[in-house]
Every structure is written in C-alpha cells, then in structure tokens.
Amino acid sequence: MPLSPATERPTTAARAKEAVANRTRLLAVLAVLTILTRLPSFARTPWNPDEGYLATQARQLADGGVLYDTVVDRKPPFVPLLYRGAFAVFGDGSLWPVRVAAVVAVVVGAALAASLASGRWGERAGWTAGICYVFLSVGLKPEDTQAATFEVFMLPWTVAAIWYAERARWLGAGLAVAGAVLSKQTGGAVLLPVLVLLWQHRAGWPAVVRVAAGAALPVVIAALAFDPGRFLY
Template identity: 60%
Template structure:
C-alpha cells in the first residue's frame, strides 16, 4: 500500500491483453495484416478520452480483456471459455455483461450443436457469478451489485448536467477515434462487411454506457474494442492507403491525448495534496480522521486511518452519481448506510473532521445527522484551501 506502481503495471497488462485478443480475432477473420492493424489501432485509441478516464487504472480497463476474450472465444466455438470471460467482465463491472450479446449471436450462427453450446455458455457465465454470490452472501451480493442504490440509476433531477457530460465525452471519444470512424462510415455507405456480431457488440456496449444515465468518460472505454474491429473489417475492403491514413491519424490523436495527460494541470490532485499535508500536520499517526468529500486518496496521502468505512460522501448522499443537487441528501443514500455511519462516528469519534464539500450539494448544512454530530462534539479550527477543519472538543 505504499505504491500504485503494481496497479499501473496491471492496467498496462490489461490493455495489452485486450489488444492481443482483438488482434487474434481480426487475424482469424481477415488475415495477418488485419490482426496487426487491430492490435496497433486499439493501443493507439485506448487513450482517447480525458486522461483521468482513459489513462488511469479504472475498472473498465480491467473489464476490457474479458469482453475481448469473450468474443474471441465465441468466434472459435469455445463456448465455456466465452461464458467464463463474460462472467469475468460482468464481475469486474456489471455492464461488462453486454459482451453476452455478440456471444449469443455467434452461438446462433453456429451450424450445429446449438443446444450443447448454449448449455456450456450458460454454465460458463453462471459458475463464477454464483460462486461470488455464495462467497459474499447472495442477498448482499444482489444488494451491492444490482438493487443497492435506485437513486443512482435515475435520470430525473440533473437532466441538463448529465446530457452535457454525455455529449462532451462522446465528442472527446470521437476525436480519439478520428482514425477509426471514417472507414466505418465509408464502408457503411458502399458495402456490407458481414460483421453483424460486431455491430451488435457496439450497440450493446452503447446501451451499457447509457445505463444509469451518468455518462462518465471512463464508461465510454467499453465502446473502443468493437469500434476497432469494425474499423479493421472496413479497412479490408478499402484501398491500402486507407489503412496508412487510419494509423497515422490514430497516432496523431494518441500523441495529443498523451500530451494532454502529461501537461494538463491537475487542480483536484493539488488540492488533495494540500489537504493531506494539513491533516498530517494536525494529527498523530494513531489518530482517526474523517474527510467529508469525494477524494478518498486524502487518507492515503496523509497516512491516516479513516474513521468510517464510507471513504467518500457518495454512498451516503448519492453525490457519486454525478448529480448536481436535486437528488443529493441523506434520503438518497444507500439504504441502511446512515445508521451504520452514525454508529461508527459515535463509537470511535475522529480526532479531526475535514469538511471538503466546498459548496457542493453534500455540505453538512444539508445533512441533519452530520450537522448534529459536528455541533455536539467539534469546533471549527481552520480553513485550508476552502476545506473546513473541525477538532474534537470532547
């Protein structure tokens, strides 16, 4: 827990595995040249989003090798492996289950033994999911993966905020995929590629991005593998110079996004580092602290133990759903979270509370339980970079 290096290396490995799986699928369908093109194109466009979305070790990055492997295995008639890969994708992130759509399409196109293939696929999907449910408790598994926060998966309350984010991230992804989109569009106009499973994969992935109506940039990573294969297939029936153009355009876009990641300022990180330094200066190594905000890395940077299992205000207020106000508050949090939170604070009061809401909708003044807790035991001691520090009085 002293370094993020291993996690970053794992993310690099996940991207390489995704590229290899896509290259293998393209090679089987269209030959060696197409395989090389698919692998290279994927790696070039994989950074084509806001760097905080595409160049970080997000859970979508670790989901993508499973989705690409599911299609690769189904393309070869390896149905149990395809099912296991779908399960791996789904257990990494629920929307990874979208990979089941192309798998089932390829199964339907299979010339013989469909019943056996379907059974093997279902068993492959079900075994890891059921095992995970049994290990964690079926009711808890269902709660935390499906039913736990109905307020999160709603469109009401922040329509313009959410739609603006969706459009912005779609445009950013289009810029990152500038080398892929022209051949796909051109082939749509002049020919059919016979890639119905890939179109189904793209449509199912787009549905996964829409699910929940939040449109965070990292959600869009799920669209890149099917886009790469569709573009690779399109380039096979276009003149050779089209492939060169696609590679050069993708390389240029990749360079721009890498420069963005290297040179763009990081105001949130700078704020968190200042906050962590202040927390470290005002507490001892054995003290527990509560940072009321959306930056859990503050605890890690400060080297202090959290006073609660809830590392951000998200699960307690629904702010992590990207809402801009109307559906943020105690009543929108995950069911049962506030009694647990209040119990934790009562049994082990933190030595320091940092209110890092800075005018956002989860400020303590909008949360009666937290406001009462602060008023009963704490006094305001300082303001650091807009965050209010409270020290315990009793």
C-alpha cells in the same frame, strides 16, 4: 508439375514459422506501444475517483473490512480484490502495481483483438486492430484513461469472450463473460454477440448449456461468497 510431399512440407513449415514470427513481432509492438502510451500514469498520478476509492476499499479490506458490508461500492468484486492482492504483495504506498496490471490488461486485450481481426480479414487487419485498441484505450482525458479502473480490466474479458466464441470454445466464452461481469456489470453485454456467434455456428443446446454454465457459475459463487443479498443490492 505437382509438388511432392517432401517439397510441400518445408513450404508449410516455413509459412507456420513466418506466422509465429509475425505474431511475436506484433505482440512486441503492442507491448512497447502500451508501455509508451501509459508511461504518464507512472510519471504523474492524475486524480481519478474510481481509482482512489478502489485503493480505499483495498486498505479497508486489509484492515478486516468486509466487501458489501463495511466497505461498499456499486461494482463487482474482481477489481477491488485485484487492488487488495497487489497491495498485499507490494504494499499500499503506491499505485504502480495496479498500473502495471493495467498495462498487462491492455496488451492482452489488444493481442486478442488483433487475433480476431487477423482471422477474419488478414494480417494487416490484425495489426490495425491491435494498434487501434492500444491508442483508443488512452483516447479520452488522462484522468480516466491513465488510471487502473474497472473498464481497463473489463475489456480484455469481453474480447476474450468473442475470441473463444469464434473458435466454438463455448465454456471458455461463458467464463470470459463471467470475468467481464465480475469486473464491471456492463461487461455482461458481451453475452449478446456470444449468443449470436453460437447461433451462427448452429452449435445446439449443449453449447448453450456450456455458455450459460460458464457465465453463471462464477457469478453465483461470488454472490454466495459475499452474501447474495448484499451482493445483489
């Protein structure tokens, strides 16, 4: 006997409510696991050269230094400026603000990975992907994985680029590619799978233009802000 619309609506609403509850539970679990696995970075501070130099750059910038001129690293500007902003707000006597930012970055990346996997292979795959993301983020030696370094902040952008591309949100995908590039140059590699997804969607040239504009314009703006020659060098 076919269900009436009145009967179908509560069923659909119940499923939607359950989906929201599942996402909330997953996000809570990912947040707790990320905090637990990154607690050592707050209890003990292992030396990491990248983290140390990022802090040095932030202090130099606070004293009037100019990025890619008086203070130089072979990395894009996003993470040094993140350190600079954290130190401006919370002081530069401790790395805990950027370590908190690293926790947030891991949770965001894990949640996006879980969303991607759920959409492709179901709820169980989503949980697996999210939890694996968290544990893999601390899977190497603590001196590297407990630090708030370039890779921690690059990876959520790369996952976001794929997340947007899967949903045919091409400008968002391009902007996420730019975020990855401006965190660390190798983040630009995510442009390739974005273009593959664009081809699979057969989205056409307007989508190509949106991806290209989203990926290129923030990088061009950053280059102009810091002098194109010094930025490129």
